[in-house]
Amino acid sequence: MAYLEFRNIQLKFDERMIFSGFDLAIERHEKVLFCAPSGRGKTSxxxxxxxxxxxxxxxxxxxxxxxxxxxxxRIRSKICYVSQDADLPKGIVSDVFAAVFKFQVNRHLNYQKAVLSDWLETMCLPQDTLGKNIDALSGGERQRLALILGILLDRDIWILDEVTTGLDQALKTKIVELILSYDKTVLVVSHDDIYQNRGLREVIW
Amino acid sequence: MGVQEIPFYTPFYLLIFVLPMIIINFKLGIGLNKRIIYALFRMTIQLVLVGFFLQYIFIFNNLWVNSAYVLFMIGAAGLSTVKTCGLTIKNQLLPIVIGFGIPNLVMILFINQFVIGLDNIFDAQYYIPLMGMLLGNSLSGNIIGINTFYTGLKQNERQYHYRLALSANQWESTLPWYKEAIIACMNPIIASTETVGLVSLPGMMTGQILGGSMPMTAIVYQIVIMGAILISRYFGIHFSILLTRKKAFDDYDWLIL
Structure with missing residues (x-):
């Protein structure tokens, strides 16, 4: 049995058939790119x-x-989900991070603020981001914070839904390379060329 | 020293002042006349009926009859909450009724037994009016709190889902809206507790003073009831949300209200 499996999926949205008899198997640590055209239900x-x-x-x-x-x-606790419109919890960045690591499933992770400031640097975010309110950040900044949070949660499966959209090319490349360097099962939803030719298995339907 | 009895016909004297109101409304085209007349009429009928009913209950003054009336009040308050908050009677009436019935019942019996020190804690003279005050306050608190909780979740669905993904636990994921609900429920009562006596004399105190109690006696009762209202409102909203949420989410933690 594969690590992730969809078997004979059928899904309708308002009478419109999105999936019918859909099958997909993904192995552990496989990296998959969902690049079907818009409206085909990638996010679904x-x-x-x-x-x-x-x-x-x-x-x-x-x-x-x-x-x-x-x-x-149980399954949710194995998955880290980061989406383009990541709705990070409200509040001051450092508080929000601390709160997330107080959740029961995350308590075993040894979270330290110092680690977070290293990550801010990696993601080209200024250090004072920590003291800012989530609402005061730009979409791109929130996106990167959500990605950092996802990485720090250290879960087995990463679902990254358009996480690099809107970032500049250099940063995009850096982030994509970083993501793919991890030994995780990675599911990427994106239209971006940047994921092409990097050894991801492309899934189109 | 008892209160001066009002004959049945003198309240109608107040209509002398209603008449110019109606004329002014009519002349200026302020569309309130129908509602004013209906409200006054309905209030009178309602109170007279309750008065007759209570008069009998006070004559019987029996544990079971009194408790049945109190349960009726709890049921009516529960129904009103369910309707106002757009919940379903089938799934949510019982949780709501238990949710604020229990803290209020415990509170009233505690007051009667330990604070006032009554021989008969089910004595209609204390049991029913005090319970009415507690329930009335819990009712408005519950409506505010329950609405805040479920509307907050509905309006922030994406944020809620993201929190679920981060924590994988429904309780942790809904906590921000739960806290908001408790605060929204308690805010008005905290404000009115702070200012009581400065702006207006509360109804119960006024009633007691009119009934012939010394102001200090009335004040002590008022302090007790204000404290009791605050406490039972607090526990009532916790219980009500905790009990209603059992059937408010499906297996996948989706809000299904």
Missing amino acids: LVKMLLGFVVPDQGEISVAGVALTGETVN
């Missing part, structure tokens, strides 16, 4: 793994566990 597909979209039919399994109402929390 990755949201299905988190139980945010529930298919009308079909089965999903993550790390050998079938996704159901009972297992959804």
Whole structure:
């Protein structure tokens, strides 16, 4: 059994069939690029793994566990989900980060503020970002913070939905290279050419 | 020293002042006349009926009859919350009724037993009016709190989902809106507790003074009831949200209200 599996998925949105008899298997530590045209349900597909979209039919399994109402929390705790419009919790950046690492599933992670400031540098964010309010940051800054948060959570599966959209080319390249250097199962949703020819398996439907 | 009895016909004397109101409204085209007349009429009928009813209950003054009336009040308040907050009666009436029934019942019996020190803690004279005051306050608090919680979640669905992804736990993910709900529920009562007596004399105190109590007696009662209202409102909203949320989410933590 593959690490991530979609079997015979059917999903309708307002009477429009998005998926019908859809199958996909992804191996552990595989890096996959979803680059189907707009409106084909790329985001819905990755949201299905988190139980945010529930298919009308079909089965999903993550790390050998079938996704159901009972297992959804366990499965969510294996996934780090970062999306373009990441709705980071409200508040001061350093507080928000500290709060996330106080959640039960994240308590085992040894989070330190110093690590965060290193990451700010890597992501070309000024150090004073820590003391700023999330609402006062630009979309691009929030995006990168969400990515840092995702990396620090150190979960097995990364779902990155258009995380580099809107960033400048140099930063994009840096981030993409960084992401792909990790030994994680990475699912990228993007139209960006920057992911091409980097050894990602392209999935189109 | 008892209160001066009002004969049944003299309240109608107040209509002398309603008449010019109606004329002014009519002349200026202020569309309030219908509502004013309806409100006064309905208030009178409602209170007279309750008065008759209570008169009998006070005559019986029996534990079970009194408690049945209190349960009726709790049920009515629960129904009103469910309706105002757009919840479903089937799933949410019972949680709401238990949710604020219990803290209020515990509070009233505690006051009667330990604070006032009554021989019969189910004595209609204390049990029913004090419970009415507690419930009335819990009711408005519950409506504010429950609305804040569920509307907050609905309006910030994406943020809620992101929190779920970060924590994988429904309680942690909903906590910001839960806190907001408690604060929204408590804010008005904290404000009115702070200013009580400065702006207006509270209704219960006025009533007691009119009924012949010494102001100091009335004040002590008022202090007790203000404290009790604050406490039962606080626990009532916690219980109500905790109990309603059991059926407010599906297995995937989606809000299904």
